[in-house]
Amino acid sequence: xxxxxxxxxxxxxxxxxxxxxxxxxxxxxxxxxxxxxxxxxxxxxxxxxxxxxxxxxxxxxxxxxxxxxxxxxxxxxxxxxxxxxxxxxxxxxxxxxxxxxxxxxxxxxxxxxxxxxxxxxxxxxxxxxxxxxxxxxxxxxxxxxxxxxxxxxxxxxxxxxxxxxxxxxxxxxxxxxxxxxxxxxxxxxxxxxxxxxxxxxxxxxxxxxxxxxxxxxxxxxxxxxxxxxxxxxxxxxxxxxxxxxxxxxxxxxxxxxxxxxxxxxxxxxxxxxx
Amino acid sequence: xxxxxxxxxxxxxxxxxxxxxxxxxxxxxxxxxxxxxxxxxxxxxxxxxxxxxxxxxxxxxxxxxxxxxxxxxxxxxxxxxxxxxxxxxxxxxxxxxxxxxxxxxxxxxxxxxxxxxxxxxxxxxxxxxxxxxxxxxxxxxxxxxxxxxxxxxxxxxxxxxxxxxxxxxxxxxxxxxxxxxxxxxxxxxxxxx
Numbered sequence: 001x002x003x004x005x006x007x008x009x010x011x012x013x014x015x016x017x018x019x020x021x022x023x024x025x026x027x028x029x030x031x032x033x034x035x036x037x038x039x040x041x042x043x044x045x046x047x048x049x050x051x052x053x054x055x056x057x058x059x060x061x062x063x064x065x066x067x068x069x070x071x072x073x074x075x076x077x078x079x080x081x082x083x084x085x086x087x088x089x090x091x092x093x094x095x096x097x098x099x100x101x102x103x104x105x106x107x108x109x110x111x112x113x114x115x116x117x118x119x120x121x122x123x124x125x126x127x128x129x130x131x132x133x134x135x136x137x138x139x140x141x142x143x144x145x146x147x148x149x150x151x152x153x154x155x156x157x158x159x160x161x162x163x164x165x166x167x168x169x170x171x172x173x174x175x176x177x178x179x180x181x182x183x184x185x186x187x188x189x190x191x192x193x194x195x196x197x198x199x200x201x202x203x204x205x206x207x208x209x210x211x212x213x214x215x216x217x218x219x220x221x222x223x224x225x226x227x228x229x230x231x232x233x234x235x236x237x238x239x240x241x242x243x244x245x246x247x248x249x250x251x252x253x254x255x256x257x258x259x260x261x262x263x264x265x266x267x268x269x270x271x272x273x274x
Numbered sequence: 275x276x277x278x279x280x281x282x283x284x285x286x287x288x289x290x291x292x293x294x295x296x297x298x299x300x301x302x303x304x305x306x307x308x309x310x311x312x313x314x315x316x317x318x319x320x321x322x323x324x325x326x327x328x329x330x331x332x333x334x335x336x337x338x339x340x341x342x343x344x345x346x347x348x349x350x351x352x353x354x355x356x357x358x359x360x361x362x363x364x365x366x367x368x369x370x371x372x373x374x375x376x377x378x379x380x381x382x383x384x385x386x387x388x389x390x391x392x393x394x395x396x397x398x399x400x401x402x403x404x405x406x407x408x409x410x411x412x413x414x415x416x417x418x419x420x421x422x423x424x425x426x427x428x429x430x431x432x433x434x435x436x437x438x439x440x441x442x443x444x445x446x447x448x449x450x451x452x453x454x455x456x457x458x459x460x461x462x463x464x465x466x467x
Contacts, residue, residue, distance in 0.1 A: 015368055016368075019365055019368060089297045089300065092297070093293055096291075096294045097294065100289060100293070101290075102283075102289075102290035103287060105290060105294075108294055111298070111302070111306060112297075114306075115301060115306070117453065118446060118449075119442070119446060120399070121399065121422055121442050122309055122312045122446060123304065123305050125311075125315060125429055125439060126308035126312060127304060130303075145304075146304060148304065149296065149301050149304065150297075151301060179285065179286065183293075208402070210402040210405065211401055211402070211405075211422075214405075214426075215430050227406075231406055235409055
């Protein structure tokens with residue numbers, strides 16, 4: 001029994017190590033390539049793993065050619081705009097769907113579920129035409145626009161509210177809270193972890209969203225679209241591409257370091273990849 | 275309607291609608307109306323930037339039926355999903371089981387099933403990978419482009435949003451078939467205690 005447990009333990013570690021390697025190798029490859037010369041990066045010899053000299057030219061060229069200050073700023077504003085709007089609207093709606101009874105609730109909730117079932121591409125052309133008609137193309141607003149509300153987030157928060165005990169609301173009501181106060185002071189603080197999870201999901205999806213930024217904005221670009229554009233221009237200069245990619249990863253690395261625990265919880269409970 | 279019911283019910287009605295209103299307005303404007311607009315657009319030939327919308331009936335669908343590029347992209351997308359999904363499931367499942375040790379046996383199989391379907395639907399929508407990896411002039415593009423990539427090309431590069439909409443309708447049809455399969459299979463194979 002003892003031995004069997006140890007075997008399983010060892011097997012789990014082997015699997016985890018293999019999975020970690022497959023995930024880490026591309027990342028390490030990116031870092032190494034960013035410091036290589038062009039000929040080292042494209043060398044077919046399998047023994048050229050480390051750069052002979054750790055060059056920083058690629059970083060300098062990339063920083064000079066791309067306006068990273070504005071790319072970071074645009075990405076930050078895109079993420080902040082979507083996260084604030086999504087968490088705010090989803091928390092309010094999630095509470096109503098999860099805890100209140102009112103006419104029309106079921107129909108409205110079926111619209112939420114319906115939105116989650118259809119592929120997102122179906123919204124894109126009309127959304128583009130809307131932003132275009134508003135004259136808002138090429139603005140931060142255009143980037144944030146499709147993420148102002150979230151059906152998925154509303155669903156997530158509804159589930160969180162449904163899991164809370166009834167007694168809390170009863171107590172709050174007896175103490176004279178109206179529904180708004182009960183929500184604001186009693187119930188919403190208890191779903192903070194779900195709000196953080198939704199915030200993280202929203203941030204990651206906003207950060208890696210490529211098609212919408214490519215469509216709506218030509219100049220006010222977030223990192224994803226700028227990288228894609230650069231890839232089109234210098235498709236064979238791998239060190240520069242990797243240097244730019246590495247710089248583009250920084251916001252997510254910082255976010256991960258801050259919210260490590262919540263990131264892992266989010267993946268562990270949903271089993272999904274981000 | 276509002277006058278019926280106890281004061282408490284009326285109260286909940288008011289607060290409930292107040293709370294869901296921002297989400298519902300956003301959802302209807304950003305998502306629900308666009309679904310119908312896209313379907314409507316698929317019956318039009320679109321010129322430059324929405325100007326010159328010409329009603330052409332089912333012509334886009336006739337074109338779609340005979341468009342070898344589209345059907346090749348459907349095949350490409352399925353191939354991609356079939357190869358990609360088992361790997362992503364394996365990793366997701368291993369992580370979920372190892373990080374959450376309570377889940378074993380039946381619930382693991384149930385998860386495999388649901389995650390597979392959602393991942394297949396996710397795989398059907400691959401875009402950024404192909405956009406980044408494939409050069410626009412690469413001769414292999416024909417055999418690698420996905421449905422969504424073709425949608426992007428038609429709608430925003432060639433600016434024929436009518437035909438782009440038709441391609442999205444095809445994507446929805448395929449995803450609907452997968453979803454219906456899931457519902458039937460769920461009834462047959464999955465039992466809830």
